[in-house]
Amino acid sequence: xxxxxxxxxxxxxxxxxxxxxxxxxxxxxxxxxxxxxxxxxxxxxxxxxxxxxxxxxxxxxxxxxxxxxxxxxxxxxxxxxxxxxxxxxxxxxxxxxxxxxxxxxxxxxxxxxxxxxxxxxxxxxxxxxxxxxxxxxxxxxxxxxxxxxxxxxxxxxxxxxxxxxxxxxxxxxxxxxxxxxxxxxxxxxxxxxxxxxxxxxxxxxxxxxxxxxxxxxxxxxxxxxxxxxxxxxxxxxxxxxxxxxxxxxxxxxxxxxxxxxxxxxxxxxxxxxxxxxxxxxxxxxxxxxxxxxxxxxxxxxxxxxxxxxxxxxxxxxxxxxxxxxxxxxxxxxxxxxxxxxxxxxxxxxxxxxxxxxxx
Numbered sequence: 410x411x412x413x414x415x416x417x418x419x420x421x422x423x424x425x426x427x428x429x430x431x432x433x434x435x436x437x438x439x440x441x442x443x444x445x446x447x448x449x450x451x452x453x454x455x456x457x458x459x460x461x462x463x464x465x466x467x468x469x470x471x472x473x474x475x476x477x478x479x480x481x482x483x484x485x486x487x488x489x490x491x492x493x494x495x496x497x498x499x500x501x502x503x504x505x506x507x508x509x510x511x512x513x514x515x516x517x518x519x520x521x522x523x524x525x526x527x528x529x530x531x532x533x534x535x536x537x538x539x540x541x542x543x544x545x546x547x548x549x550x551x552x553x554x555x556x557x558x559x560x561x562x563x564x565x566x567x568x569x570x571x572x573x574x575x576x577x578x579x580x581x582x583x584x585x586x587x588x589x590x591x592x593x594x595x596x597x598x599x600x601x602x603x604x605x606x607x608x609x610x611x612x613x614x615x616x617x618x619x620x621x622x623x624x625x626x627x628x629x630x631x632x633x634x635x636x637x638x639x640x641x642x643x644x645x646x647x648x649x650x651x652x653x654x655x656x657x658x659x660x661x662x663x664x665x666x667x668x669x670x671x672x673x674x675x676x677x678x679x680x681x682x683x684x685x686x687x688x689x690x691x692x693x694x695x696x697x698x699x700x701x702x703x704x705x706x707x708x709x710x711x712x713x714x715x716x717x718x719x720x721x722x723x724x725x726x727x728x729x730x731x732x733x734x735x736x737x738x739x740x741x742x743x744x745x746x747x748x749x750x751x752x753x754x755x756x757x758x759x760x761x762x763x764x765x766x767x768x
Contacts, residue, residue, distance in 0.1 A: 534568075598626075604618070660693070
């Protein structure tokens, strides 16, 4: 084959490749944005539409997004008032043109063959959703990776609704199901009936987008190819611990909204769904007792009572079949209704964690 015919063959292959839209919401990530966008523009899969959504970022991110657009014609920039992660993603969905859809958070990054490997699986299996393993990177303040661990080891193809349901517990156990950023979606499937993110939620919003799609999915694939790097930022040597009362409201709203969908689509998953809420209550209590800001210290008893007495939490604690000691402890505390007991237990756990962190 001559050099010219080889070039023509590659050009035809590029034309035949489906366009992939990569949506990147951007807010206050000046330190990490270049690393993220570099990892996307250098993908081995070249047929990309990259949409950077500046969500009213107060740092240099708006200018950095525009600089990237000048350097790469595949990049489009949307500037908007701050509205949160869901609002930023929603701003890009009506204008995207790709056959496939991928989300990358702007403080994360991806391996250079991330899109290529996902598209290959999607085309091979005619998948509506491709689930991808991730690498959890704990990142120091200077951006260096302190530790990394692969999450998810599944490899399968489901070609029917029942097959998918049969593998869903495995996906849940492998931590595949909640985020949107570890997936490749067939756009016409994911955005059917103008499906969008719920902008009223700031914590756990991905599940509200994903689960209605799971309920009507018939062709899905999962791969243990770990090429998405989810970056967990450290601050002053320890993971950030900030409690916001909105977290409880968002978590219980998500639980209640998804419960009827799961009950109809996959009743076998209901107990796992309940256990997930109990796990989130553990996280909320842990954050509450690790947060030493003055406002939280003053209101800690009041905030603890709000968690223990929340009707959604109490209903769940009364009916859940528990999996794991942490969840059992949470249910004991919720059923006790005791702010004093909860304070003693969670305070002691928080102090023990702090001591271990100093070693």
